[in-house]
Amino acid sequence: MFAKLLVLAAILFAVWYGARWIARVDAARKRWEAAKQAPAPDEAHASRVVDATETVKCRICHAYVAAGATQGCGRADCPTG
Numbered sequence: 549m550f551a552k553l554l555v556l557a558a559i560l561f562a563v564w565y566g567a568r569w570i571a572r573v574d575a576a577r578k579r580w581e582a583a584k585q586a587p588a589p590d591e592a593h594a595s596r597v598v599d600a601t602e603t604v605k606c607r608i609c610h611a612y613v614a615a616g617a618t619q620g621c622g623r624a625d626c627p628t629g
Contacts (some may be wrong), residue, residue: 602615609626 603612604615
């Protein structure tokens with residue numbers, strides 16, 4: 549009697565574990581298919597150039613302002629404006 553219950557438990561465990569394995573394989577296959585169908589990265593994004601401005605540190609107020617700026621931080625003793 550005990551042997552029959554043990555065999556039944558082993559069969560149930562094998563079915564449960566097999567179902568988990570099949571679900572995992574199916575999920576991996578779906579991810580693979582989605583990755584194959586995903587559009588390729590746009591080359592315009594890879595070569596995008598960011599417009600940047602050179603900055604300099606003010607020797608009085610220690611604020612960073614654009615190089616050649618006509619207005620600074622607003623202090624009276626600020627040399628940039």
